[in-house]
Amino acid sequence: MLDKELRSMIGQVKDGRMDRRSFIKRMAAVGLTAPLANQILALGGVAMAEGASTYKPTKRGGGGALKLLWWQGPTLLNPHFATGTKDQDGSRLFYEPLACWDPDGNMKLVLATEIPSIQNGLLAADGKSVTWKLKPGVKWHDGKPFTADDVVFTWQFIKDPATAAVTIASYRDLTVEKIDDLTVKISFPKPTPFWADAFVGAPNTILPKHLFADYTGSKSREAPTNLSPVGTGPYKFVEFKPGDLIRGVINPDYHMANRPYFDSIEMKGGGDAVSAARAVIQTGEYDFGWNIQVEDDVLLRLEKGGKGKTVYAVGGDTEFIALNFTDPNVEVDGERSSMKTKHPLFSDPVVRKALSLLVDRESVKKAIYGRAGRTTANFLNGPEKFVSKNTSWEFNVEKAAKMLDDAGWKPGADGIREKDGKKLKLLYQTSINGPRQKTQAIVKQACQKAGIDVELKSVVASVFFSSDVANPDTYPKFYADLEMFQIPLSQPDPSQHMRRYLSTSAATKENKWQGTNFPRWVNKDYDAAINAADMEMDPVKRAALYIKANDLMWEDTVFIPVMHRLKVEAAANNLRPVISGWANETDNLFDWYREE
Amino acid sequence: MSQYVLRRLLIAIPSLLGISAVLFFVLALAPGDPFSELATNPNVPPEVQAALRAKFGLDDPIYLRYGHWLNAMLHGDWGFSFVSRMDVDKLILQRLPTTLFVIGSAQILALLIAIPVGVYAATKPYSLFDQIANTLAFVGFSLPTFFTGILFILIFSVTLDWLPFVYTTDIKATGIHWVLEMIRQAIMPVAVLGLFQAASMTRFVRSAMLDVIRLDYVTTARAKGLGQAKVIVKHVMRNAMIPVVTLIALQIPAVFGGAIVTEQIFRIPGIGSLLISSILSNDTPVVMAVTFVFACLVVLFNLIADILYGWLDPRISFR
Numbered sequence: 018m019l020d021k022e023l024r025s026m027i028g029q030v031k032d033g034r035m036d037r038r039s040f041i042k043r044m045a046a047v048g049l050t051a052p053l054a055n056q057i058l059a060l061g062g063v064a065m066a067e068g069a070s071t072y073k074p075t076k077r078g079g080g081g082a083l084k085l086l087w088w089q090g091p092t093l094l095n096p097h098f099a100t101g102t103k104d105q106d107g108s109r110l111f112y113e114p115l116a117c118w119d120p121d122g123n124m125k126l127v128l129a130t131e132i133p134s135i136q137n138g139l140l141a142a143d144g145k146s147v148t149w150k151l152k153p154g155v156k157w158h159d160g161k162p163f164t165a166d167d168v169v170f171t172w173q174f175i176k177d178p179a180t181a182a183v184t185i186a187s188y189r190d191l192t193v194e195k196i197d198d199l200t201v202k203i204s205f206p207k208p209t210p211f212w213a214d215a216f217v218g219a220p221n222t223i224l225p226k227h228l229f230a231d232y233t234g235s236k237s238r239e240a241p242t243n244l245s246p247v248g249t250g251p252y253k254f255v256e257f258k259p260g261d262l263i264r265g266v267i268n269p270d271y272h273m274a275n276r277p278y279f280d281s282i283e284m285k286g287g288g289d290a291v292s293a294a295r296a297v298i299q300t301g302e303y304d305f306g307w308n309i310q311v312e313d314d315v316l317l318r319l320e321k322g323g324k325g326k327t328v329y330a331v332g333g334d335t336e337f338i339a340l341n342f343t344d345p346n347v348e349v350d351g352e353r354s355s356m357k358t359k360h361p362l363f364s365d366p367v368v369r370k371a372l373s374l375l376v377d378r379e380s381v382k383k384a385i386y387g388r389a390g391r392t393t394a395n396f397l398n399g400p401e402k403f404v405s406k407n408t409s410w411e412f413n414v415e416k417a418a419k420m421l422d423d424a425g426w427k428p429g430a431d432g433i434r435e436k437d438g439k440k441l442k443l444l445y446q447t448s449i450n451g452p453r454q455k456t457q458a459i460v461k462q463a464c465q466k467a468g469i470d471v472e473l474k475s476v477v478a479s480v481f482f483s484s485d486v487a488n489p490d491t492y493p494k495f496y497a498d499l500e501m502f503q504i505p506l507s508q509p510d511p512s513q514h515m516r517r518y519l520s521t522s523a524a525t526k527e528n529k530w531q532g533t534n535f536p537r538w539v540n541k542d543y544d545a546a547i548n549a550a551d552m553e554m555d556p557v558k559r560a561a562l563y564i565k566a567n568d569l570m571w572e573d574t575v576f577i578p579v580m581h582r583l584k585v586e587a588a589a590n591n592l593r594p595v596i597s598g599w600a601n602e603t604d605n606l607f608d609w610y611r612e613e
Numbered sequence: 614m615s616q617y618v619l620r621r622l623l624i625a626i627p628s629l630l631g632i633s634a635v636l637f638f639v640l641a642l643a644p645g646d647p648f649s650e651l652a653t654n655p656n657v658p659p660e661v662q663a664a665l666r667a668k669f670g671l672d673d674p675i676y677l678r679y680g681h682w683l684n685a686m687l688h689g690d691w692g693f694s695f696v697s698r699m700d701v702d703k704l705i706l707q708r709l710p711t712t713l714f715v716i717g718s719a720q721i722l723a724l725l726i727a728i729p730v731g732v733y734a735a736t737k738p739y740s741l742f743d744q745i746a747n748t749l750a751f752v753g754f755s756l757p758t759f760f761t762g763i764l765f766i767l768i769f770s771v772t773l774d775w776l777p778f779v780y781t782t783d784i785k786a787t788g789i790h791w792v793l794e795m796i797r798q799a800i801m802p803v804a805v806l807g808l809f810q811a812a813s814m815t816r817f818v819r820s821a822m823l824d825v826i827r828l829d830y831v832t833t834a835r836a837k838g839l840g841q842a843k844v845i846v847k848h849v850m851r852n853a854m855i856p857v858v859t860l861i862a863l864q865i866p867a868v869f870g871g872a873i874v875t876e877q878i879f880r881i882p883g884i885g886s887l888l889i890s891s892i893l894s895n896d897t898p899v900v901m902a903v904t905f906v907f908a909c910l911v912v913l914f915n916l917i918a919d920i921l922y923g924w925l926d927p928r929i930s931f932r
Contacts, residue, residue, distance in 0.1 A: 086779070092697040092894070100648065100696060100894070181664040183657045235668070238698050258707055259697035260890050261882035262783055285781060287880040287890070292766070296779050300770055303779065479895055531659035 069119075071595065072276070072608045078267050080278035080611055086303040088293040090260040090286010095243040096222045097175055097182040102507075102601055105219045106307070107263050107284060109603040111158070111248035112222035115149050115168075116213065118599040120330060122400055122509045124213060125605065128152055128163065128223065128249065128272075133212070144208035144554040149216070151199040155272045157225050158253045165195040168216065170226035179234035184221060186513075187214045208554045211510040218508065219601035222248070251277035251607045260286050271607075278610035291315065297587040298325035304611075305594055306587035307602055312451070313387020316585075325592075329388060330584040332598025333399025333506035333514075336390075337576040338376065338445075338460070338499050339536045340369055345444070345496045352526040353489075353496050356537055360498070361439050367424040368441070369574035372499075374417040375463040376577050378410060384459070385452045390580040397567040398581040399598070400509045402556075405564045408571045410578075417467045426468075434468040446474040446490075447501040448481040456501065456579060471499075486529050493530040495537075503582065509599040511563050512551060518575070520544050538575045618920065625912045632908045637682060640897050641675045647695040647895040669695055682901070692898035696891070701902045705884055711782060712883030715802055716872050720865075722807030723814055730811075731818025735826060736845060746815060753812025758805050758871055762878040765801045776801055780881040802879045806871060810864070817860055821853040855925050862918030866911045 074080070091107025092100070099105045115129040124132055130150045133139035139148040155163040172193040175182040182188075192204045193215075203215055215221060225247055232240035246254050249272070252265030263284040267277060285303070290311050297306040298316070301324030309316070309327060316327050344358035362368050378392040394410035397403055426434040426441060434441040445460065447453040454475055461471040474497060476490045481502070489496050506514050516522075517533035520540065524532035543566055550562035570576055586602060588594050591612045595605035647669075648662045666672050670681065685692060691702040734743040770778040777798050784794045825831065826849050834848045873885030880886070884903055891899035922929045 082785075089890075092694075092890075093699075095698075098698060178660070178664060181661055181668055183661055185661055186658045238668070238693075243698055256783070258782065258882060259694075259699065259704060260887065261708070262781070264783060283781075283783060285779060285880065287882065287886055288779070288877065292778070292878070292880075295766075295771065300774065300778070302777055479893065483895075531663075 069123075070125075070608060071593070072610060073593075074275055074278045074610050077269070077271070077275055077277070078280050080280060082281045082283060083279040083305070083609070084303045085282070085284040085305045085307065086288075086293045086296055087284055087286050087307045088288045088290050089308075091263060091284070092259045093243060094246045094254075094257055094263070095224075095240070096220055097180070097184045097224070098237075098243065099183055099220065102505075103286075103307075106601050106603045108222060108246060109219040109250070109601055110252050110263065110265055110282060110284065110606065111246040111250045111254050112224070113249045114218055114222045115151075115216040117218055117604040118509060118597050119605060120595065120597045122597070122599050124217070127607075128155060140212065144205070144210060144212065146202055146204040147212045148196070148200060148202045151201070152272055153199055155249050156270055157227075157249055158247045158268060159225075159228075161225065161227055163223075163225075163249050164198045165201045166198075167223055167226045168201045169193050169195050170230065171224045172215070174224060174229060174233050174237070177234045180237045182237075187221065191215055208552055210550075210554055210556065210559050211508075211512055214508060214510070218599075219604045220507070252279075252282045255281075262286065273607055276607045294319055294327075294587050297589065298323040298327070301325060301589060304589045304592050309585045309587045310389075310452070311585075312385065313389060316387075316587075325587055325589045327388070328586045328588050328594060328596055330586070330596040330598040331399070332584060333397070333509075333511070334503055334582045334584075335393065335396060335398050335506075335576075335578050336456075336501065336503045336580040336582055337396060337578050338372075338501045339495070339576050340372070340574060341495050341498050341500075341536060342539070342575075343537045345498060350526070354494065354537065356523055356525055362441060362443070363498070365424060365426075365436075366574070367420055368426070371417040371420050371467065372464070372469075373574050373577045374411060374413050374420070375467055375469070376410075376460055376579060377412040377463055378579060379412065380459055381456050381579055385455050386580050386582065389583050389585045391583070393578050393581040394571060395567055395581075396570050396576045396578055397511055397515065397563060398578070399506060400511075402560050403511050403563045403567070405567045405571070407564070407568050412463070414463055414466045421467065428468045432468055433470045440470070441468065442470040442472070443498040444472050444474060445499040445501070446476060446481075446497040448478040448492075449475045450478065453501060491530070493524040493532070493535050495524070495535050500535075501579065515547055515563060515566055516551070518543065518570070519547055536575050538570075538573065540569055540573060543569045614923075618916070621916050621919070625916070629905075629908065629912060633683070633686075633905055634679065636901060636904050636908070637679045638675060640901055641678065647671075647897065665695075669693070682898075691902050694891075694896055694899050696894045696896040696899075701898050704887065704899060705902060705906065708882055708884045708887050711780075711881060712869070712872060712876070712885060715799065715876075715881055715883060716806070716868055718799060718803045719806035719810060719872075720861075720868060722803055723810035724861075726807070726811040727814035727818050731815045732822055732845065732850065734815070735819045735822030736841075738823060743819075746819075750812045750815045753808055754816075756809070757874075758809050759874045759878060761809070762801070762805045762875055765805060766878070769801060778879060780879045782882055802875050802881055805878075806868070806875050809871065810868060814857070814860070818853070818857055821856050822849060825849050825853040851925060855922060858921045858925065859918050862914040862921070865914045866907055869907055869910065 087103055087106065089103045091104045093104050094108050096105050096108040096112060099108065113127045116124050116126050119125045126132065128151060130152050131137060131139060133147045133149065135142055139150070141147065151165060157163055172188055172191065174180060175184055175188045178185070190206050194202050196202055216223060228242045228247055229240055244257055251268055251271050253268045255264040255266055257263050265282045267280050271277060290309055293306040294309045294311050294316060296302045297304070298319040320326055340363050341354060342360055342363060343354045343356060344360050345354045347353065347358050349355040349357045382390045382392055394408035395405050421434055426436045429435045429440065445457060447457060457473045461473060464471045480488055480490050481492055483491055485491060492500055492502060504514065518538060519534060522532045522534040523537045524530045524535045546562045546566040546569070550559050553559040553562060584596065584598055586594070586596055593610050593612055595608045596602055597605060648665050670678060682692065691700065694701055694704055697704060730746050734746045737743055766778045769776045778801065780798050780802065784791055786794050831844060831849055834844050869885065872883065873888060875881070876883045876885040877889055888900065888903045891903065
């Protein structure tokens with residue numbers, strides 16, 4: 018039904034019977050807006066809209082200094098070696114991609130001149146290739162011209178396994194060829210519904226061939242340009258002190274009219290989120306503070322009569338509680354949580370459902386996340402087009418208790434429910450992080466009321482998120498019954514994110530726990546839906562497949578989503594930052610300005 | 614004398630070797646992985662992490678890695694940071710001046726307060742001045758630096774809006790304005806560190822002075838008709854300073870430790886904050902190098918203390 022409706026609407030837009038705006042509006046009504054909504058139009062034969070610009074200044078420069086505060090300072094300035102988003106943020110000040118994502122998930126052109134679509138012939142109808150036209154006359158900061166050779170070289174640089182580029186997954190299966198000096202063609206081995214991955218967004222910026230050509234493969238770590246970037250961006254590199262400071266000055270030859278607004282830029286690192294919020298919102302020493310993960314009442318207090326405010330951006334990050342489908346307490350062939358076991362308690366779906374009823378998301382939002390969170394029943398919370406409307410959640414201790422009663426889990430002498438000698442005792446782990454420990458406490462309290470004994474465990478983040486094979490406390494090992502964290506959705510497309518939970522990707526001793534399916538959930542229907550979606554070129558069917566995959570997770574209670582988290586930033590009252598939930602904070606930096 | 618110094622330096626070699634071995638093995642056995650952040654990013658295939666581990670030699674056995682490290686160190690190569698992909702010595706040198714400036718100023722401030730106050734308090738024990746100095750000293754060293762740091766920020770930056778609380782190495786002004794701006798931003802961290810040091814030092818100077826001031830030779834000096842100032846400065850202080858020098862020398866590494874917290878609070882880009890961020894990101898070569906620098910400082914300042922003894926008290930001979 019959704020399928021038909023959309024199809025006829027796309028037809029109307031094509032014929033001009035419906036304008037783009039009302040199409041987006043109608044889609045929003047059925048839960049279909051944001052980045053991929055535009056890609057739907059692109060693949061449905063209507064060109065993708067370019068993100069609207071809100072940029073007002075009418076001349077280049079004159080904006081003074083822009084002072085950014087990143088409480089984790091970038092430690093290196095090559096986006097393809099970035100160990101975290103902070104390094105991508107820092108690199109993006111100087112390097113540029115072909116296009117980036119605006120706050121609504123629309124594509125914004127940077128080094129390209131046209132958004133590929135089937136009409137303009139740049140996007141192949143079978144989804145197996147996309148052609149990008151490059152902006153003419155763009156110069157690297159050292160004066161050399163930017164051409165298709167740089168794009169092709171960047172691909173060669175990344176796909177060499179000896180380079181060990183962190184972005185290799187987006188490039189190793191593609192072929193990039195130069196058509197002429199200002200045209201490159203990217204070919205995919207199979208139909209690729211999400212073609213806007215390579216060379217798009219802050220993680221995928223383009224490197225100058227003339228400076229990196231001698232430093233490919235295993236020599237890449239020695240490239241001096243890793244620490245003193247020469248890009249095409251709005252600011253030229255001046256100075257870099259890892260973890261502490263990046264400085265840049267305006268690029269007078271920047272290829273976008275009237276941009277950038279600021280004469281110089283400074284990115285200071287170090288400290289903690291709370292004092293960063295203070296320096297921006299309360300004392301106004303800095304213009305912008307990154308990733309202000311601070312309790313909402315602290316922020317509200319700082320905002321009273323302060324010099325700045327908080328800024329939110331909606332993306333698709335979900336804080337979840339994962340349930341272990343294998344038994345963490347039994348060792349089989351030297352491996353706990355082995356695929357050969359079944360969880361003694363969670364193998365009863367009623368227990369999983371009851372647990373889901375015991376997570377009080379409204380209280381978590383009120384007490385912890387505040388404006389930075391939204392309650393949700395879904396694991397997949399964005400882009401809008403992929404968000405299921407078929408799910409629901411509730412917090413109901415009585416209902417949970419009744420469900421457990423009916424299923425034969427009766428309270429024992431100590432008040433803890435048991436069945437066939439198995440007691441409902443759970444170990445619930447997460448990383449050490451204020452909001453997470455508070456969430457744990459809220460969940461534990463509700464479980465206690467329902468007769469479930471929950472033991473809380475918190476692990477230092479550097480251990481919890483490590484891949485240390487020798488350490489039993491990492492999240493992929495999952496030697497607990499429940500674990501809570503979030504995996505960021507770093508692009509406006511769910512394919513990478515959802516592919517993690519294929520049955521074949523379970524984390525086991527055999528693959529050194531590098532498998533991505535840590536709940537070790539096995540579901541044939543899910544595998545089929547994900548594999549089909551990976552090949553599906555019809556955007557409507559593809560969205561339906563991901564919605565189905567999400568609903569399967571919901572039905573099986575693989576994850577109990579706790580909160581759909583928004584990005585929180587702090588900005589001076591007169592600063593007009595452009596922040597997208599689908600991109601790095603600095604991805605739209607060329608459009609930032611200050612209201613006089 | 615020079616023979617003594619040489620012998621002491623030679624003795625320092627095995628102790629530094631021992632320290633480096635302990636540090637290295639403890640760090641190698643500690644949990645955590647420098648490339649762990651990559652694991653949480655669904656777009657990074659696990660092979661990249663494996664390739665990086667291999668590239669940086671993290672998969673070799675520990676004793677081999679220690680051998681490599683030691684060998685490189687002897688050749689003046691401090692190692693290569695996993696996280697910043699640059700040489701560790703460059704990283705440390707970039708940050709050392711700031712740390713030395715802050716710690717040096719704090720130490721000077723501490724001495725400027727502790728010696729006059731301690732000496733004066735000792736000449737008039739149990740007077741009103743002595744009581745007040747004592748009380749303040751107790752308050753001073755019972756308040757940890759992370760507390761006074763935040764208190765200062767709240768008072769001087771947030772409420773009064775006099776001083777900036779983010780330390781920057783990149784001041785835009787030149788000439789006298791640069792100096793003023795530098796002083797302005799250094800006031801709070803230096804005061805926090807310096808006052809904490811001054812508190813315990815004042816107590817120590819006072820008690821050292823009291824020990825000496827009662828000795829017979831001081832009475833003799835007074836009986837000769839020397840003035841109070843001359844007796845105190847030339848006769849009492851010189852002897853009283855011997856234990857004080859030991860204390861100061863031995864405390865220098867502790868000051869570096871205290872500076873770690875202060876650097877974090879005020880965002881001072883010194884080696885202390887480098888150590889913290891490296892520990893958090895499991896950048897072992899940097900952690901190793903910074904802790905090793907601290908170890909060298911302990912050994913070095915012990916030696917300096919011993920040499921200063923001889924200068925202060927000719928009765929102590931170097932053998």
